[in-house]
Amino acid sequence: MLKENGIVKGFCHSVLPAVVTIALAFGVSALLLLFSSHSPIEAFSTLLTSAFGSPSRIAEVLIKTAPLMVMALGISVAFKSQVWNIGGDGQFTLGAIFAAFVALNLNLPGFIVLPVSFLAAFLGGALWGGLAGYLRAKFNANEVITTLMLNYVASYLLSWLIRYPMIDPDGHGFPQTSLLAQQYQLPIILSGTRLHVGILIALMIVLLGYLFWRSSLGFRIDLVGENEEAAKYCGINVSKTIILTMVISAGLCGVAGWGEVVGVQYRLLDNISSGYGNLAIVIALLGNLNPFGIAVSSFFFAALLVGGNTMQLMEGIPFSLITVIQGLVIVFVISRVVYTQWRDNVANRHFNRGAR
Amino acid sequence: MDLAVEMREITKVFKKVAANDKVNFNLKKGSIHGLLGENGAGKTTLMNCLYGLYQPESGKIFINGKNVRIDSPQKAMSLGVGMVHQHFMLVRPMTVVENIMLGLSSKRGPFLDTDRVERELLALSKRFNLNLEPKAKIWQLSVGEQQRVEILSALYRGAEILILDEPTAVLTPNEAQELFGILRMMRNDGKSVILISHKLEEILAIVDEVTVLRDGRLVGQAQVTAETTKRDLTSMMVGRDVLFNFKHETLKTGATKLMVNHLGARNDKGLPALKEVSFSISAGEILGFAGVDGNGQKELCEVLTGLRPTTSGEICLNGKELNRSSPKTFINEGIAHIPEDRHKTGLAMNMGIARNLILKNFSQSGFSSRGLLNFRAIKKNAERLMEEYAIKANGVHTKVKDLSGGNQQKVILARELSSKPEIIIANQPTRGLDIGATEYVRQKLLEESAKGAGVLLISADLEEILQLSDRIAVLYDGQIMGILGRNASVEEIGLLMAGVRTEEVEVC
Ligand SMILES: Nc1ncnc2c1ncn2[C@@H]1O[C@H](COP(=O)(O)OP(=O)(O)OP(=O)(O)O)[C@@H](O)[C@H]1O
Numbered sequence: 001m002l003k004e005n006g007i008v009k010g011f012c013h014s015v016l017p018a019v020v021t022i023a024l025a026f027g028v029s030a031l032l033l034l035f036s037s038h039s040p041i042e043a044f045s046t047l048l049t050s051a052f053g054s055p056s057r058i059a060e061v062l063i064k065t066a067p068l069m070v071m072a073l074g075i076s077v078a079f080k081s082q083v084w085n086i087g088g089d090g091q092f093t094l095g096a097i098f099a100a101f102v103a104l105n106l107n108l109p110g111f112i113v114l115p116v117s118f119l120a121a122f123l124g125g126a127l128w129g130g131l132a133g134y135l136r137a138k139f140n141a142n143e144v145i146t147t148l149m150l151n152y153v154a155s156y157l158l159s160w161l162i163r164y165p166m167i168d169p170d171g172h173g174f175p176q177t178s179l180l181a182q183q184y185q186l187p188i189i190l191s192g193t194r195l196h197v198g199i200l201i202a203l204m205i206v207l208l209g210y211l212f213w214r215s216s217l218g219f220r221i222d223l224v225g226e227n228e229e230a231a232k233y234c235g236i237n238v239s240k241t242i243i244l245t246m247v248i249s250a251g252l253c254g255v256a257g258w259g260e261v262v263g264v265q266y267r268l269l270d271n272i273s274s275g276y277g278n279l280a281i282v283i284a285l286l287g288n289l290n291p292f293g294i295a296v297s298s299f300f301f302a303a304l305l306v307g308g309n310t311m312q313l314m315e316g317i318p319f320s321l322i323t324v325i326q327g328l329v330i331v332f333v334i335s336r337v338v339y340t341q342w343r344d345n346v347a348n349r350h351f352n353r354g355a356r
Numbered sequence: 357m358d359l360a361v362e363m364r365e366i367t368k369v370f371k372k373v374a375a376n377d378k379v380n381f382n383l384k385k386g387s388i389h390g391l392l393g394e395n396g397a398g399k400t401t402l403m404n405c406l407y408g409l410y411q412p413e414s415g416k417i418f419i420n421g422k423n424v425r426i427d428s429p430q431k432a433m434s435l436g437v438g439m440v441h442q443h444f445m446l447v448r449p450m451t452v453v454e455n456i457m458l459g460l461s462s463k464r465g466p467f468l469d470t471d472r473v474e475r476e477l478l479a480l481s482k483r484f485n486l487n488l489e490p491k492a493k494i495w496q497l498s499v500g501e502q503q504r505v506e507i508l509s510a511l512y513r514g515a516e517i518l519i520l521d522e523p524t525a526v527l528t529p530n531e532a533q534e535l536f537g538i539l540r541m542m543r544n545d546g547k548s549v550i551l552i553s554h555k556l557e558e559i560l561a562i563v564d565e566v567t568v569l570r571d572g573r574l575v576g577q578a579q580v581t582a583e584t585t586k587r588d589l590t591s592m593m594v595g596r597d598v599l600f601n602f603k604h605e606t607l608k609t610g611a612t613k614l615m616v617n618h619l620g621a622r623n624d625k626g627l628p629a630l631k632e633v634s635f636s637i638s639a640g641e642i643l644g645f646a647g648v649d650g651n652g653q654k655e656l657c658e659v660l661t662g663l664r665p666t667t668s669g670e671i672c673l674n675g676k677e678l679n680r681s682s683p684k685t686f687i688n689e690g691i692a693h694i695p696e697d698r699h700k701t702g703l704a705m706n707m708g709i710a711r712n713l714i715l716k717n718f719s720q721s722g723f724s725s726r727g728l729l730n731f732r733a734i735k736k737n738a739e740r741l742m743e744e745y746a747i748k749a750n751g752v753h754t755k756v757k758d759l760s761g762g763n764q765q766k767v768i769l770a771r772e773l774s775s776k777p778e779i780i781i782a783n784q785p786t787r788g789l790d791i792g793a794t795e796y797v798r799q800k801l802l803e804e805s806a807k808g809a810g811v812l813l814i815s816a817d818l819e820e821i822l823q824l825s826d827r828i829a830v831l832y833d834g835q836i837m838g839i840l841g842r843n844a845s846v847e848e849i850g851l852l853m854a855g856v857r858t859e860e861v862e863v864c
């Protein structure tokens with residue numbers, strides 16, 4: 001949703017849906033806690049300290065925020081255009097593979113290899129998503145199915161690569177590639193933690209996302225999603241735009257994979273996308289497909305993930321609380337989506353057909 | 357006389373702006389009542405309140421003297437209120453009976469009692485002269501017939517009060533006369549009718565009373581007698597006199613602009629829709645296309661804008677061949693297009709007015725620089741065009757779906773006519789516009805042609821065709837039956853429209 005009015009007002013508008021939904025989820029889980037005779041205050045403060053209690057925990061939250069944010073942003077580009085890209089995991093994986101391949105094989109200084117691997121990761125994701133986009137544009141193949149199937153292909157491809165051609169020769173047959181050289185790893189920005197520069201890059205990408213919806217390309221994608229027939233009438237090549245949408249969307253998912261390889265794992269290993277793809281869909285919807293809404297939402301989900309991990313190690317706290325909150329957020333987000341679709345349908349039935 | 361409907365002090369507010377402001381409306385039993393007003397005056401809104409689509413913020417509604425709360429169309433129908441919207445809500449592959457039975461419960465439990473309904477429909481259709489075959493499939497019916505299906509459906513559901521929102525906008529003059537016959541019959545039967553229309557001749561011809569709205573307020577209710585004139589109505593509606601007749605300057609055409617030779621094309625069902633269509637338009641010329649809707653008009657417009665492939669023939673603009681070019685090429689070559697279906701084709705309903713006004717040229721230098729949209733320029737452009745075309749809305753970012761029908765049409769017109777076109781393909785350009793706006797658009801078309809543009813004008817309104825065109829082509833069954841001079845008589849055109857060829861056909 002791009003605002004033509006002031007940035008501050010626009011920002012508030014765009015984060016509002018996410019904030020309200022999250023607040024609702026907390027409200028309902030507080031009630032549930034009360035019913036099961038736990039103190040909500042105690043539980044929430046534990047959650048808070050679990051996620052933000054120490055610099056290293058804060059760092060972990062931000063480390064997880066970055067890929068979620070970039071991926072959800074990618075997903076939102078497609079969704080905005082009514083292209084249902086649910087293959088974020090596969091595109092992430094391809095991005096990771098391409099990035100690792102470049103970083104492992106290009107023997108040049110870091111300041112060259114890192115950008116090149118970044119581009120390669122974008123390209124890897126874009127190829128994967130672009131394929132689904134092409135099939136949709138040319139043969140009207142449902143992208144929900146193609147992107148989902150490509151997820152499996154990507155995951156098996158990764159498994160095979162790290163077991164055979166790309167396996168670490170000194171790794172005692174362990175299914176992973178060798179470690180990236182120090183100079184190919186993203187610099188740490190908070191010493192004593194694992195926090196790497198990725199979060200800053202992600203924030204920059206969010207800003208670009210904001211500008212994207214104010215660009216003529218963004219307008220074009222928006223229009224195709226809004227009304228394909230009108231887009232054709234306006235001289236827009238709809239097939240090309242759909243493919244381009246998927247390329248951008250999937251490219252961003254690939255970039256998230258790049259961050260995981262050069263910022264966190266420093267190598268390729270099984271299941272590298274750790275299911276971020278599904279979360280990214282929820283985050284994109286929670287953020288109402290708006291870049292700033294997505295930034296806030298991904299931070300929230302990252303905090304839940306880290307808080308949940310920490311809380312599992314503690315005693316006496318119902319750590320299923322995390323699952324409950326997550327579940328509630330998903331339920332609310334889906335209700336909101338269903339509700340708006342229902343509302344638009346009703347409006348369409350009665351008015352768009354020319355009641356006026 | 358008893359009142360069928362009494363609406364008292366109805367107020368309906370959208371986003372802080374009152375679309376209806378304490379409006380009173382009285383409908384006498386057994387009468388036909390005209391509802392008039394400029395685009396955006398609040399006519400449809402008032403009727404949607406009566407039909408249960410909107411809930412007014414305040415005010416009371418009485419049906420047959422009883423105070424009622426109408427919270428849904430179902431409720432309205434149970435109270436005997438039916439409404440026919442301007443576009444129809446029929447399922448095209450199904451038959452007339454099936455469409456009418458949709459949403460009704462069967463008297464035979466889980467089984468459909470199609471036969472009984474069919475008999476009843478046939479009887480009803482006979483009684484009101486609707487002339488419908490219940491077994492016909494919707495897609496086989498003309499627009500006029502489809503409209504009668506909607507009326508039949510309302511009658512079958514027991515409508516005693518029928519609301520028709522701009523029913524004649526999509527009809528040919530003949531079809532409109534037929535419709536009026538039906539309405540008179542309903543009046544004789546004791547039913548009451550509310551008719552929204554911008555065509556004052558019709559109002560004078562058929563209604564007993566009028567109510568006039570302006571800016572959401574009631575400005576008057578009056579009897580219509582033999583003495584009432586168009587001028588009386590317009591001065592009530594607009595608050596001043598409107599010029600009715602303006603002169604079309606004499607022909608002074610230039611070089612040939614658009615040349616179409618032996619054009620053929622198929623319709624959506626794959627059947628031939630255009631056969632051997634040939635004509636040319638010169639600079640400064642308006643070529644009118646008369647013809648009953650559905651005889652290839654839509655396909656012709658689409659072929660001439662690159663939206664539909666041709667099966668034969670060629671299209672030349674300024675000597676340049678445009679066959680098989682993309683829609684973009686047609687746009688870049690200066691072909692403007694006012695499409696027939698404004699909702700599906702011409703507008704992005706969920707976007708604001710400002711964006712809809714740059715739908716075709718948002719990537720051009722004026723509105724974007726270095727790939728970023730220039731919101732200042734976009735807003736300025738919108739403000740200018742909204743002022744020029746009198747588009748009534750809360751602001752430049754108002755979503756188009758929240759505009760009144762006429763104002764939506766104005767958005768398209770403003771965009772297309774402001775693009776400095778070489779050729780204007782205008783399919784029903786004044787459909788749904790009030791008199792003032794209609795005059796403005798006709799003036800504008802004449803102005804553009806005076807500046808050297810060629811205009812292809814399609815209209816169901818013969819008067820409009822006769823008023824504006826330099827030459828008049830008649831389209832029948834995908835063929836041009838003949839091209840007549842501007843002095844052609846209505847009878848001549850009428851014959852060709854019915855598919856009867858005459859002798860003195862001028863070949864272009
Ligand atoms: N759903 C809506 N949301 C916001 N504003 C609306 C909505 N519906 C109508 N309006 C506004 O209310 C006013 C009256 O609209 P309405 O459709 O009743 O006009 P109308 O008299 O039927 O005009 P027309 O002749 O153009 O069809 C308009 O200014 C319109 O913008």
Ligand SMILES: [Mg+2]
Nearest residue numbers: 356400760761
């Ligand atoms: Mg209206």
